[in-house]
Structure formats: structure tokens, C-alpha cells
Amino acid sequence: MIQLNNNYKEIANQAKATLKRFSMPLSDMEIFFYMKNYSALCFFYYLNTNKSIIKDSVFYNKKYNNIVNDIQQQINTHKIDNFLHEKQAIQDLFITPFLETMETLATFFESSFYQKNGYKPMSIYPSKNGADISLLCSFFTEQDSQMKELFLETLNNKRIFNYKEKNIIKSDGITLFNYHEGFSDVFIRKKKSTIDFLDTFVHEFGHVWDFYNLRQNFSFEESSMYAAVSDYSEVIPTLNDLKFYKYLIDNNINKDEALLGLANNIYNYSINLYNIILLSQLDDEKYKYAVENFISEEELEMYLKNQNSNFPTNFCLHKNSDIEVNFEENLTYSFGLLLGCYLLEHEEQLPLFLKNRTSYSSISKLENIGISIPEVNKAFVKTINHYFN
Ligand SMILES: [Zn+2]
Numbered sequence: 349m350i351q352l353n354n355n356y357k358e359i360a361n362q363a364k365a366t367l368k369r370f371s372m373p374l375s376d377m378e379i380f381f382y383m384k385n386y387s388a389l390c391f392f393y394y395l396n397t398n399k400s401i402i403k404d405s406v407f408y409n410k411k412y413n414n415i416v417n418d419i420q421q422q423i424n425t426h427k428i429d430n431f432l433h434e435k436q437a438i439q440d441l442f443i444t445p446f447l448e449t450m451e452t453l454a455t456f457f458e459s460s461f462y463q464k465n466g467y468k469p470m471s472i473y474p475s476k477n478g479a480d481i482s483l484l485c486s487f488f489t490e491q492d493s494q495m496k497e498l499f500l501e502t503l504n505n506k507r508i509f510n511y512k513e514k515n516i517i518k519s520d521g522i523t524l525f526n527y528h529e530g531f532s533d534v535f536i537r538k539k540k541s542t543i544d545f546l547d548t549f550v551h552e553f554g555h556v557w558d559f560y561n562l563r564q565n566f567s568f569e570e571s572s573m574y575a576a577v578s579d580y581s582e583v584i585p586t587l588n589d590l591k592f593y594k595y596l597i598d599n600n601i602n603k604d605e606a607l608l609g610l611a612n613n614i615y616n617y618s619i620n621l622y623n624i625i626l627l628s629q630l631d632d633e634k635y636k637y638a639v640e641n642f643i644s645e646e647e648l649e650m651y652l653k654n655q656n657s658n659f660p661t662n663f664c665l666h667k668n669s670d671i672e673v674n675f676e677e678n679l680t681y682s683f684g685l686l687l688g689c690y691l692l693e694h695e696e697q698l699p700l701f702l703k704n705r706t707s708y709s710s711i712s713k714l715e716n717i718g719i720s721i722p723e724v725n726k727a728f729v730k731t732i733n734h735y736f737n
Contacts, residue, residue, distance in 0.1 A: 350480050350503065350549070352510035352538055356393050359509070359533065360401050362526060363389040369528065370406050380419045381527040381572045383412055388524050392535065395513035423577050427676065428639060430579075430708045432632055437711035439628050440721050442682060443659075445728040446621050453618070456611060456736040466608050480541055484549055487595050491588070495557045499549070502534060502556060508549075511535035521548040523555040525575045530563040532556040543596065543605045547613070550592040554585030561702060570707075579709035582684030583691070583701075589613055590692050590731070597735075610735060620681035623673045626652060629659050639675040648673055683709060686724050693727040694719075 366386045374382065383406075390402045406412065431438070456462055481503075488496035502508055511522065520537045534552045539545045558581070562571035575581070593613070596606035626648045627635060638648060652659060691698050700717045711721070 349541075350484075350508070352508055352536055353506040354510050354512075355506070356397050356509065358506060359389055359393045362529075362533070363393065363401055366526075366528065367403055367406055370409075370412075376415050376419065377569050377572070379412055379415050381576065383416045384576060385524075385527050392522075392524065392533075395516060396509075396511065426708060427577070427579075428636060430710075431675075431679070432635065434709060434711055435628055437721070438624065438709075441686065441711060441724060442621055442625050442628070445686065445725045446618070446625060448725075448729050449732040450618075452732055452736050453611070453615065457615070461604075462608065462611065465604065466611065480546060483601070484546060487550065487592055488553070490595065491591055492557065494560075495553060498556050498560055499553050502532065502553075507531070508534045508536060511537045520545075521552040523552045523559075525555075525559045525572075527568075527572045527575070530560070530571075532559055543602055543609050544612075547589055547592055547609060550588050551585045554588035555581070557588075558584040565703070574705075574707050578705070578707045579679055580683055580687065580705050582680045583687045583705075586617065586681075586684035586688035587691050590688050594692070607735065614685070614732070617681050617685040620678040621685060623648075623678040624675075624682045625659065627673065627675065627678070629657050638673060642672050642674065644672055679709070686728055687719075689731045690719065690724045690727040692731065694723070 363386060366382055366389065369378075369382050386406065390400070390407070393399070393401050457466070484499065485496055488499055511520075520539070522535045524533045524535070526532065532555065534549075534556060536548055536552065539548075559571070559575055562574050565571075566574065590610075590613075593606050593610035595601075597603055597610070623645055626645070627638060629652055630638060634651075637643075687701070691701065697717075697719060701714075701719065704713060704717050706713060715721070
């Protein structure tokens with residue numbers, strides 16, 4: 349069994365070490381990243397222990413907070429402008445594969461196989477001593493020996509934490525990047541040993557591997573910026589999810605569970621895709637309003653219907669009316685799903701993608717390195733048809 353660390357002392361130590369950096373001369377960007385790091389560490393410590401380790405002198409420091417707010421504001425504006433600039437290309441990239449696969453996915457979700465098994469918590473993965481680790485290790489070994497080393501190193505250094513907080517953050521796994529030291533802390537919500545539980549590790553170690561490689565190949569500022577804001581930050585973790593399910597299905601390891609897990613995974617990601625497509629139907633002013641006011645998916649659908657938008661909004665898969673449209677999250681998971689499927693089909697393109705990706709998405713830059721819109725569309729449709737048709 350994988351031992352999740354219940355002791356958060358290491359997090360408190362890291363917060364203390366980050367605090368010490370503020371006694372040295374720092375650039376504005378360093379202040380931004382270290383403040384982000386410090387707040388996240390204190391926040392996670394508090395969420396899981398109910399104890400505050402915040403030092404007011406830094407946390408409420410006016411100068412630091414102004415710098416953080418200014419840079420954050422610049423990032424937000426840049427993100428919105430970039431989206432509007434990319435809108436047509438994003439529509440070309442996102443809409444066709446979405447429309448071409450929804451029917452197939454809907455039929456799969458309505459099938460008796462899914463209806464019988466898909467809504468229940470998945471069956472327990474047979475786990476005797478060490479079985480979980482061995483399955484993860486054999487997957488990581490096949491995938492990338494560096495990923496396996498990072499997994500074992502993080503585990504041995506007791507930086508895979510048991511994520512106890514239940515109500516505030518829905519996600520089952522979170523990876524915190526320590527900007528200065530260049531390593532990651534991984535938080536995993538403890539669950540029964542299912543394929544879905546193992547996939548949480550696979551996904552989070554996609555982030556760990558991604559951060560590690562960024563730090564090796566880019567400057568402090570570039571890699572930190574990428575870790576903090578990138579539109580592509582979910583690409584490698586989603587590619588990992590897809591590879592893991594493919595690995596299980598191809599090797600006949602809990603095949604039914606893996607297929608259901610893959611379907612649920614793709615469904616969750618495609619909700620993001622749907623929301624971005626809806627947002628891309630708005631004119632610039634309405635778009636800014638929707639993004640800044642976190643309107644719901646239902647409100648957005650209603651608005652488009654009243655505007656006689658020609659984009660169909662009645663997908664049986666997407667009936668979750670209380671879903672808040674979260675532009676940033678929706679965009680990163682959409683790129684994650686589409687580029688993840690593309691890289692699954694075109695592994696030879698991965699090094700080029702890793703080398704040329706930018707913090708803010710640029711579809712023309714992707715096309716310059718040979719990742720074209722029709723090819724991405726084709727790869728996505730092919731993956732869905734392969735597993736669910
Ligand atoms: Zn992720």
C-alpha cells in the first residue's frame with residue numbers, strides 16, 4: 349500500500365523556509381512566486397490541521413500584496429485578451445471534435461454496460477501488500493523512467509500527503525510546486541483502492557514530471573510562470589490519464605473498470621470543453637462580463653438561446669445546471685483533453701511540444717511546430733471512436 353503522509357510538519361518547514369527568503373533582496377516576480385507559494389503552504393497546512401502558521405508581517409505586508417495584486421491583474425488581463433485574440437482558432441480546434449464525438453459518448457453512457465456499472469463506486473482493485481505501488485511502478489516504468497524515479501523519490505521523502513480536507517476543494521489530488529526548491533508536494537485524498545484512486549497519482553505525477561522538466565529546461569521565471577498560469581498545464585497530466593487507462597485496457601488489467609474510468613474521465617474533461625465553446629459564442633464585451641462574474645453554465649445556455657445563437661445547447665451529457673463557468677479551469681482542461689489525445693497518437697511530437705509551449709496558448713505556434721488543428725481534431729475523434737464506438 350502507498351503510505352500517504354499524515355504529518356504536515358514538512359509543509360510548515362517549507363513555509364518557514366519560504367518566509368526566510370523575504371529577508372533577502374527580491375525581484376517583483378520572485379516576490380510574486382514566493383508569496384503564492386507561502387500562501388498555498390499556509391492554506392494547505394491550515395485546511396488539514398486547523399492550525400494557522402501565518403506570519404502577519406509577510407502575509408499582510410502592503411508592499412508585497414500590491415506587487416502580487418498588480419502582477420495577478422496583468423496575468424488575468426493577458427489571459428482574457430489572449431483568448432479573444434485566439435477565439436476563431438479555439439473554435440476551430442474545439443467545436444468540430446466536440447460535435448463529432450458527443451453522439452458516440454452519449455450512446456456509451458446510455459448503454460446497459462455503463463448504466464449497470466458506471467454510477468457505482470468502482471470495484472475494489474485487488475490490493476495485497478505493495479500491489480498498488482507495483483502497478484503504478486510498472487506503468488511509470490513503461491511510460492518514462494524519470495517519472496518512476498520522481499514518484500519513488502517523492503514517496504520516500506514523505507511528500508505525498510494525505511489530503512484530509514473535505515469541503516472546500518473538490519479535487520481528489522493537488523500538486524503544489526515549490527518555486528524556489530523546484531520540487532513538488534503532492535496531496536491525495538485517501539480513498540478505497542480503486543483504479544480511479546490510482547489514476548489520481550498518475551495524474552498528479554504528470555504535474556510533478558512536468559514541473560521538474562520545466563525547471564530543468566527553462567529559467568526560474570519562465571518555469572515558475574508556466575507552473576502558475578499556463579493554459580497547457582493540464583496537457584501532460586491528461587496525457588498520463590489516457591496512457592494509464594490505455595495501459596490497463598491493452599494489458600487486460602481490470603479492463604472493465606479501466607474503460608468506465610476512462611469514460612468518466614473524458615466526460616469530466618469534456619464539460620470544460622463545452623463551457624469554453626459556449627463562451628466562445630459570446631461577443632467580446634459579453635465574454636468579459638461572463639468571465640469576470642462567474643456565471644453558470646445554465647445562464648450561459650439561456651443567454652445564447654435567447655440570442656438565437658446557432659450553436660446547439662441541448663446535449664444530454666451536459667445537464668449539470670449548477671456548474672459555474674470557470675474560464676481558466678475550463679480552458680486548461682480543454683487543451684489538456686484535446687492535446688492529450690493528440691500526443692497519445694503522436695508521441696514523436698512530445699519533445700517538440702515540451703520545448704516550444706508557452707504560458708499563454710498560441711494555436712499558431714502549435715501549428716508552426718506541426719501540431720495542426722485538423723490533426724488534433726482527428727486524433728480526438730479517433731480516440732473516442734476507438735474506445736466507445
Ligand atoms: Zn491536473
